[in-house]
Amino acid sequence: GQQLNQSPQSMFIQEGEDVSMNCTSSSIFNTWLWYKQDPGEGPVLLIALYKAGELTSNGRLTAQFGITRKDSFLNISASIPSDVGIYFCAGPILNTGNQFYFGTGTSLTVIP
Amino acid sequence: DAGVTQSPTHLIKTRGQQVTLRCSPISGHKSVSWYQQVLGQGPQFIFQYYEKEERGRGNFPDRFSARQFPNYSSELNVNALLLGDSALYLCASSLWADGANYGYTFGSGTRLTVV
Numbered sequence: 001g002q003q004l005n006q007s008p009q010s011m012f013i014q015e016g017e018d019v020s021m022n023c024t025s026s027s028i029f030n031t032w033l034w035y036k037q038d039p040g041e042g043p044v045l046l047i048a049l050y051k052a053g054e055l056t057s058n059g060r061l062t063a064q065f066g067i068t069r070k071d072s073f074l075n076i077s078a079s080i081p082s083d084v085g086i087y088f089c090a091g092p093i094l095n096t097g098n099q100f101y102f103g104t105g106t107s108l109t110v111i112p
Numbered sequence: 113d114a115g116v117t118q119s120p121t122h123l124i125k126t127r128g129q130q131v132t133l134r135c136s137p138i139s140g141h142k143s144v145s146w147y148q149q150v151l152g153q154g155p156q157f158i159f160q161y162y163e164k165e166e167r168g169r170g171n172f173p174d175r176f177s178a179r180q181f182p183n184y185s186s187e188l189n190v191n192a193l194l195l196g197d198s199a200l201y202l203c204a205s206s207l208w209a210d211g212a213n214y215g216y217t218f219g220s221g222t223r224l225t226v227v
């Protein structure tokens with residue numbers, strides 16, 4: 001299947017630090033979405049990106065749609081304990097319909 | 113307003129058995145998609161239904177089937193269960209078939225354990 005590679009695979013940071021994670025693919029995406037998943041729950045949409053080069057913020061979260069349309073990054077500023085969870089990038093590959101592909105995930109642990 | 117609801121929340125089945133999982137989308141949402149999430153991995157697309165028609169199918173065997181009802185709720189059926197079918201099964205709904213423009217809203221999932 002299609003691969004969306006996320007890095008880093010896991011992060012352990014101190015509360016208050018900034019976080020950066022990214023997602024890359026060999027395929028072109030026409031939309032990039034970032035989700036957060038807490039244990040035992042379904043993914044929750046954080047940010048949606050629709051155009052190459054687009055930079056979008058949602059509170060302490062900022063995400064960008066890469067110019068090549070094959071990558072995206074997510075930044076979290078001033079992390080807090082409730083940021084703990086697994087972050088997934090996702091989206092439909094260009095011209096493949098509505099099937100969403102999900103990344104491999106980045107596990108974030110915030111140490112108080 | 114209720115979000116996407118899935119039932120049951122947990123299920124234990126024996127190899128070879130059949131299972132039916134249920135999903136009710138957000139009111140007004142006409143598209144339902146099913147995903148399988150194996151522990152430690154991202155969700156994998158299984159099916160999408162829109163207006164009771166199958167709009168997409170992922171790379172899963174024919175043991176997996178689904179349907180959508182007139183009220184837009186959906187069922188996922190898995191026959192001849194294997195140990196490898198143990199996973200969190202997620203249902204996601206969106207207003208339109210093109211969930212890309214709005215993002216899917218996910219339910220909390222059904223945790224299936226096959227023993």
